[in-house]
Amino acid sequence: MMSRWLSLDAEAAPYDLVVVGLGPKAAAICAKVAAVRELGLGAPRVLVVEQYDAGAHWSGGSGFTTGSEKLGTRPEKDIGFPYRSVETFGLQGGDIDRLMMRYCWQSFLSDTGRFGDWVDQGCPAPPHKLFAAYLAWVVRACSDHVEIRRERVVALDRRDEHWLVRTSADGGPTHGDGIRARAVMMTGPGAPRRLAPASFEHPRLVDASAHRPRLRQLLAERPGPRVAVVGAGESAASLALFVQETAPEARVEQFAPNGMRVRDESHEVNRTYTAGSASGWAGLSEQERRTFIARTDRGVVSPALSERLNRVVGGRVHRSSVRSVRSAEGERDVLELHGDDGLLGSFDLVVNATGFDPWQQLDALLSPAARSWLSDGVPGGLDLRAAQGRIGSALAFDGLQPRLYVPALAGVTQGPGFANLSCLGHMSDLIVRDLLEHLPAPNGCPADDVTMKEALYARR
Numbered sequence: 001m002m003s004r005w006l007s008l009d010a011e012a013a014p015y016d017l018v019v020v021g022l023g024p025k026a027a028a029i030c031a032k033v034a035a036v037r038e039l040g041l042g043a044p045r046v047l048v049v050e051q052y053d054a055g056a057h058w059s060g061g062s063g064f065t066t067g068s069e070k071l072g073t074r075p076e077k078d079i080g081f082p083y084r085s086v087e088t089f090g091l092q093g094g095d096i097d098r099l100m101m102r103y104c105w106q107s108f109l110s111d112t113g114r115f116g117d118w119v120d121q122g123c124p125a126p127p128h129k130l131f132a133a134y135l136a137w138v139v140r141a142c143s144d145h146v147e148i149r150r151e152r153v154v155a156l157d158r159r160d161e162h163w164l165v166r167t168s169a170d171g172g173p174t175h176g177d178g179i180r181a182r183a184v185m186m187t188g189p190g191a192p193r194r195l196a197p198a199s200f201e202h203p204r205l206v207d208a209s210a211h212r213p214r215l216r217q218l219l220a221e222r223p224g225p226r227v228a229v230v231g232a233g234e235s236a237a238s239l240a241l242f243v244q245e246t247a248p249e250a251r252v253e254q255f256a257p258n259g260m261r262v263r264d265e266s267h268e269v270n271r272t273y274t275a276g277s278a279s280g281w282a283g284l285s286e287q288e289r290r291t292f293i294a295r296t297d298r299g300v301v302s303p304a305l306s307e308r309l310n311r312v313v314g315g316r317v318h319r320s321s322v323r324s325v326r327s328a329e330g331e332r333d334v335l336e337l338h339g340d341d342g343l344l345g346s347f348d349l350v351v352n353a354t355g356f357d358p359w360q361q362l363d364a365l366l367s368p369a370a371r372s373w374l375s376d377g378v379p380g381g382l383d384l385r386a387a388q389g390r391i392g393s394a395l396a397f398d399g400l401q402p403r404l405y406v407p408a409l410a411g412v413t414q415g416p417g418f419a420n421l422s423c424l425g426h427m428s429d430l431i432v433r434d435l436l437e438h439l440p441a442p443n444g445c446p447a448d449d450v451t452m453k454e455a456l457y458a459r460r
Contacts, residue, residue: 003031014180015047017435018165020153020365021187022050023057024421025407027138028079029185032428033100041092042436046145047179049167051152054139055132057188064189065280066212067129069238072263072302073421077127078105079138080425082274088429100425103141107136125304149179156184157367163402183396183403183435189359190408195230195350196324204335205325208235208353212242215351219247222348228337230255230322231353232299235272237309239353253345255337256299257321260309263300269278273297273422276415277393286389286412293416299357320344325352358408358419359384374400388412395427405431 026048033046052062060067066447080100085093101107109115112133122208126134139148151167157178158164164178192207194200204218208231219225227250229240244252254260262339272279272292281289301309320339326332328346337344359382366374374397375382382390391410392398395418407427411419416426 001427013045014162014182016044016181016439017046017185018163018179018181019046019048019181019185020165021046021188022135022139023187024055024079024135024424025187026050026185027054027135028228028424028428029431030139030142030146031079031100031103031216032096032425032432034142035096035451036432036436037145039092039095041089041237042439044432044435044439047147047149048139048180049149049151049153049165051148051150053132053136055135058128058132059209060132060212062130062211064209064235065128065238066242067127067132068381069128069241070125070304071131072125072234072305073103075131075134077274078103078134078424079428080104082423083425083427085425087278088426088433093429096429097249097425101344103138108137110139123391139216143269153365155367156362156365158369158370158373158402161402163404181402182438183405185405185431186358186362186408188358188361188408190356191360191364192352193354193357193360195352195354200325201328202325202335204333204348205350205352207351208356209238210351215242216246218349219243219250224251225348225353226250226346227252227346227349228335228347229254229351229353230337231355232258232260232301233353233355234301234305235355236353237301237305239351241305241309243349243351252315252316253347254319255320255322255339255344258299259319260306260317261300261302262306263298265303269296272415273417273420274426276417276423276426281414281415289412289416293411293419297411297420298417318344325350329384357384358406359387362387362406374404384409393430395430396434401438402433405434411426 022230029046030048033044036045053059056062057064058067080097080103083097083100085096085358087093089096106115109118112132149167151169153165154168155166156163157166163181164186165184166178192209206215225247229236229252236256237260240252240254243250272281322337322339322344324338327337328336335347335350337347337350363371367387388409389412390397391406393414395407395410395414396403396405407418417423433438
């Protein structure tokens with residue numbers, strides 16, 4: 001549980017940054033802000049707005065995971081990884097990294113009495129719920145430097161060169177005019193993609209964000225249910241495994257156009273995710289970058305999960321694209337999946353795990369005026385592909401003020417690791433440095449007479 005959830009005055013001076021959501025990326029920002037404040041590099045006022053607890057989507061209580069699945073990324077790639085802040089902050093980067101080591105994965109294990117046992121077990125991948133506990137531990141440790149509000153962000157608007165972040169608690173009305181901020185950071189994987197037709201709703205059609213107790217209830221309503229899982233990535237594989245282990249008598253069939261592909265975890269691939277632009281990413285064509293992401297991060301599963309899935313689900317994976325879902329004629333509670341060549345099958349439950357769209361998540365929150373401002377100058381308007389192309393080196397929409405940071409959209413232009421957990425420390429370096437550069441005095445100035453630029457860019 002969180003130790004410090006604050007009730008804040010929305011009428012106070014603008015926050016320098018409001019972070020939407022309190023998952024791994026937000027925890028990395030919290031720790032980096034704590035470090036730069038302690039070193040006197042700046043004193044940004046940061047607010048994190050989170051409806052649940054830290055790492056809620058990883059804990060097993062709020063959808064996306066049961067909490068028992070194994071982390072697909074090595075836990076040593078924690079909120080400070082790769083600990084190369086000198087590349088962003090110059091000489092001060094070494095001091096920042098030393099402070100960030102207080103929040104590393106091993107420090108968490110040591111502080112909670114788990115380190116020796118973890119090493120003796122061979123440093124295994126932790127379950128998601130332990131990773132959630134790690135995130136909560138980080139945020140508690142940073143609680144003197146950031147503020148938390150337990151609410152849900154319902155809209156983002158602009159007024160007088162500031163963001164207005166509108167929030168609601170417990171599904172109630174929106175609070176006042178919103179929280180003013182000089183910058184906003186969006187976190188989270190994005191909105192679940194819909195199966196066609198997008199407007200189709202059915203109680204037995206669920207997506208990857210469905211709460212696991214709800215899935216258990218649906219599986220228990222019918223003996224030996226026929227279940228379709230649509231998708232090919234880590235979420236799809238985890239859900240297929242969850243269904244089969246929850247209801248062993250169920251018949252689970254997975255639909256993945258290219259089958260189940262195991263993620264490439266070679267040194268070259270991992271280094272690209274860690275180093276981003278330093279790996280020569282910008283020298284690749286856009287198509288080469290997109291192909292690399294598709295081959296290593298989208299529609300692929302970790303070797304460990306692939307092995308578990310093969311043992312439980314077996315060969316019931318169809319190399320078929322699902323084009324639409326609809327109710328079976330004359331059977332209201334049965335769903336049909338259709339592909340290019342017609343009917344693919346009839347099912348008691350369909351789980352849509354075709355992925356997430358960070359642009360849709362953001363677009364759903366933007367007011368009409370904010371959306372118009374953001375899309376200004378983009379031929380044909382903004383969609384996922386266009387939004388990805390506008391993310392600059394600070395992981396924000398390039399050239400726009402107030403700042404809007406969306407690391408989940410940065411993979412194509414800045415490096416594939418920013419969209420996941422592969423380089424959380426470097427991600428927070430870029431965002432916090434950019435945040436400090438745009439802070440008004442005195443928050444953005446060191447205590448002595450050294451200018452902000454000199455403090456941030458002094459080189460060895």
